[in-house]
Amino acid sequence: MSARRDPAREPVKLGKTQRQHLVAKLIEAEPVANQAQLVDLLAAEGVVATQATVSRDLEDIGAIKVRVPGGESAYAIPALPKEQRAPEDHLRRVFGDWVVEVEHSANLVVVRTPPGSAHVVASALDRAGVPDVVGTVAGDDTILVIVDADVGGAEVAGRLSDLAGL
Incomplete structure (x- = not known):
């Protein structure tokens, strides 16, 4: 500056x-x-x-x-342009700071954050290229993570919970 x-x-x-x-x-x-x-x-x-x-x-x-x-x-300002992949340590930091709960059902995972933070976590998840994650939809404090049907939500929810330290 x-x-x-x-x-x-x-x-x-x-x-x-x-x-x-x-x-x-x-x-x-x-x-x-x-x-x-x-x-x-x-x-x-x-x-x-x-x-x-x-x-x-x-x-x-x-x-x-x-x-x-x-x-x-x-x-x-999100740290990385949309075309770049976020490194896993960035995703781990974001999840550790902002994720408070992870639930799953069938091939869906629901990630909860403090109010106003879901878009930050969803963006980091989208940019990280996490295997088996098809995409995300973010609200104010909730993210819906769509997972490959062959893998299922339980496996990905477990990985995301580990990233968040839950």
Whole structure:
């Protein structure tokens, strides 16, 4: 992140790519709870942006709201692009931090998380390429994991429970 700009200087209007890069750096540097706070942080950097622009930027860079320790929520950017595979230690960390329960039925596994965290866990699971997992559907605090029918939910639920340390 650049050094804070002199407020007396003329504000800067960055191009979309440059602004989105700065937005990502700001989110990584400190917890950002809402779009108004992000507009203020950009202004402190001398960058002019409206709340509507910030909203589009957050969507474009794939930022998501996650719960942080203490129950507050903040923006985060998934660590890996969709095309890349997440390493198993990343999946183990995500499961250890966010998964609170794993159940199964037939070829389905239900994974429960704290409110607002299911999408983070589902994204990590999707990107990890876990064998026998066909796909996921995430709600607010629940993930439905669809498993290959030949394997069954019990086996995959056991592996996911182990990842979570349950």
